[in-house]
Amino acid sequence: MRYSKLFSPTLRDTPADAEVVSHQLLLRAGFIRRVTSGIYDYLPLGLRVLRNVERIVREEMNRAGGQELLMPMVQPSEFWQKSGRWEKYGPELLRFKDRHGHESCLGPTHEEVICDLMSRELRSYKQLPMNLYQVQNKFRDEIRPRFGLMRGREFVMKDAYSFHANDECLAAEYQNMFETYHRIFHRLGLKFRAVEADNGSIGGSASHEFHVLADSGEDLITHCSHCEYAANVEKAVSKPQTYQGSDSSLTEVDTPYQTAVEDVAALLKVATSSLLKTLIFHVDGGENDGQVVAACVRGSDQLQDIKLARALGATEVVLASAEEIASIGTITGFSGPMDLNCPVYIDASLHDAVGLIAGANKKGLHVSGLNIQRDLNNVIFADLRQTQAGDTCVKCNIGLMEMSRGIEVGHIFELGTTYSKPMDVLFQDEHGKRAVATMGCYGIGVSRLMAAVVEQCHDDAGITWPVNIAPFQASVITLGKSETAFAASEKVYQDLLQAGVDVVWDDRKESPGVKFKDAELIGIPLRIIVGDRGLDNDALELKTRWGAVEEASLADVCQKAQHMLADMQQG
RNA sequence: CGGGGCGUAGCGCAGCCUGGUAGCGCAUCUGGUUUGGGACCAGAGGGUCAGGUGUUCGAAUCACCUCGCCCCGACCA
Structure with missing residues (x-):
């Protein structure tokens, strides 16, 4: 290629609205241009890099036994109704009607489509296992697209789906993909980490995320300084430092203007770890849908709402409104776990805690000397606190937990029959009986990877692409x-x-x-x-x-x- | 969805407070000089000042509305 003919519009100045380096440099170097919120053109140089990343992904997927196919971006609502996700998926699913009034959506993922295909074509266990993948544009109507290619609405994804006659076979393929992903990210020259992950709305059992380590990452991950344990903070478990409260009687204390944990602690001259923090949530989805619940963690801890949602079997928990807070007999700023007219969830690490300070459910008042076992009944203990740096690892009991920021570039799931069952992916097993195929799915954010590489590979002068993906x-x-x-x-x-x-x-x-x-x-x-x-x-x-x-x-x-x-x- | 900020040439910005018919740097085009680290001289093109409504003799500038974008928040009650 002659540069004089190359469409490569570079910019001297950094566009004002680009915040992270990858976004700035991809714009300045003429790799991408914004079309509208979260949607980009890939210019010739950008496309060359994207194709190079895709090439590596394809080579490794093929080597691992995957077969490439291509599914449509437009999907009929019927599939989603059948899987049950038409109701569940929420506003990220962009829905529309065609000229005949037929409801459709733009595919944010393809479990439904692949299951429909397999339900029609799969007949015998002899066809299994099978791993099918595609590299394709996805659309998710994100609340807040940002950081250029990092969180777009339209983006390129490699998604693979495997089908198996039994769970042992699925586990083997999961391991195969786990290793394949390691190879892919190594070849891209990335510093990355595989972490245990929450399955989220997609369902299923085992799940790992692959994170590129970068300060601009949107995810918090934690890992042990001594052993291999690493997990997304949404799921990570760990042992907090021990706190020794002194047992004393329950007393009301005046806190006329102090609502925040730090302010109450400062007023009473105690550490924030002496406080019990009570948050009131509204539950969405699951058997507790619509309920109001209280959740308590130590004042020095953070509540991990994904854990709370899991404990409740809910899809999501959101902070309760002022009316809901009033309805359970408390008041914003002075909530505590005592005598609430709702289920109370308490972090398991507080099972035997004594001498805590908590809201008194009355304006301007807290209580001190709270003893969980003595003063509360009918509470539910669950792991709710977010892992903090310095916690002890629960796997090896030796190492301390460290925190990093990561960009999620890959995610693998053992789905089981979450989709194959409702979508009727059936086959005849070796005994001639009808059985439901068990499934795995494996995603890589290809366009996001391109941004993630830039986050790790750049200097003051610009981008420093690894040779094998450079334009x-x-x-x-x-x-x-x-x-x-x-x-x-x-x-x-x-x-x-x-x-x-x-x-x-x-x-x-x-x-x-x-x-x-x-x-x-x-x-x-x-x-x-x-x-x-x-x-x-x-x-x-x-x-x-x-x-x-x-x-x-x-x-x-x-x-x-x-x-x-x-x-x-x-x- | 809540809060804040912004919207003037392709990019970065000034002008707005105090209304008088739009400017700077870079980029682009023409001619010439220059060529080992974002050259120089001369000339030129390019704007519904986000859009709408209003106030006014007169609006980029003031008011109201709409749209778009960015940031923060939507876990510390």
């Missing part, structure tokens, strides 16, 4: 305007093309600074500089994006470049 591996940069430099450049360019190197030739009539800056911004791993100075000494300069410089004669430069690229692939 071009090498750039031949012509300096000056002499006939000899131009002719020599063209020869080097042609030789590299012949050798199969993905190369761009910067033949523009631009000053050297502009060419260097663009090559760095775009992140081309190897630059071959062809100017009169180098030609006069027959010593052309080869410069990597990471600053290493070597020289080669015009005759050797092509081979030298290939060697350097090969070295970079290894590193």
Whole structure:
């Protein structure tokens, strides 16, 4: 490719509304342009990177025994009604009617479609196991699209679905995918971590998320300093530090204006860990749908609402309204667990706690000396607190928990029969009986991965793509305007093309600074500089994006470049 | 959905408070000079000032409404 013909609109200034580096650099380097909220054009350079990421994903999926297919983006509502998700999915599912009034939606995921396909085609256990995948655009109408490709509404995803005759076979495929994902993210040169995850609304049993470690990540993950235990904070369990409260009698204390934990603690001159924090929630979904419940954790802990939702069998819990809070006999700012007209859930670590300070359910009053066992009855204990840095690991009992931010780029699930059963994915087993296929599903956010790579691979000058996904591996940069430099450049360019190197030739009539800056911004791993100075000494300069410089004669430069690229692939 | 901020040329911004018919840098185009780190000179093109309604002799500027975008919140009662 000649740079003079390349559609690569780079920007000198950072667009004001791009906040994270990946968004800024992908815009500045001319990889993407915004069309509307959460929806982007992939310009030629961006598409090249996207295709390279896809290529690696495909190679590894194929190697692992997957078969690629392609399903539609538009899906009929009937499928979703059959699986039960038409009601459950919520506003992220973009629904619409066609000209005949037929209800449809844009696919945010494809369990329904693949199950429909399999229900019609699967007959015998001899066809199993099977792993089918696609690389396709998904649409999710996110509440808050942000950070460019990181959280878009339309995005590219690799989604795979496996079908099995029994759970042992599913477990084996889950392990196979677990390893495949490790290979994929290794090949992309990423620092990442697989963590145990909550299954969320998708259902099923085992589940791992794959997180690229980055401070801009939207997820909090935690891992043990000693053993392999790592989990999303939505699910992580750990042992908190022990707190010794002193047993004393229940007393009311005046806290006229203090509602927040910190303020009450400051007023009474105690640590926040001496307080019991009571939050009132409204339950959505499940058998407790519509109920109001109270949930208590230690003042120094955070309530993990996903855990509460799980304990309640709910899809979601949301903070209760002022009316709901009043209806159970308490008041905002002074809530406590005593004498509430609703179920009370208490974090399991507080089972034997004594000497706590809690809201008195009256304005301006708290109580001190609260003893959980003595003063409360009919409460339900459950793991509700969020793991904190410094907690003890429950797996090895030695290490301490550490926290990191992560970008979720992959997620694998053992779904079981959550979808295959309602969607009638049946087959005849070896005994001639009808059985429900058991299922796994495995996703990778391909476009998000592209952003995640930039988050890890950049410097002040721009993007530093790993060689195997860079938009071009090498750039031949012509300096000056002499006939000899131009002719020599063209020869080097042609030789590299012949050798199969993905190369761009910067033949523009631009000053050297502009060419260097663009090559760095775009992140081309190897630059071959062809100017009169180098030609006069027959010593052309080869410069990597990471600053290493070597020289080669015009005759050797092509081979030298290939060697350097090969070295970079290894590193 | 709640709070805050913003919307003026492709990008970054000034002008608004105190109304008088739109400007700067970069980018773009033409001509010339320049070519080992975002060159220089001269000239040029490009704007429904987000949209609507109103106030006014006159609105980018003031008021009201709508739309769009960004940030924060929607767990510490």
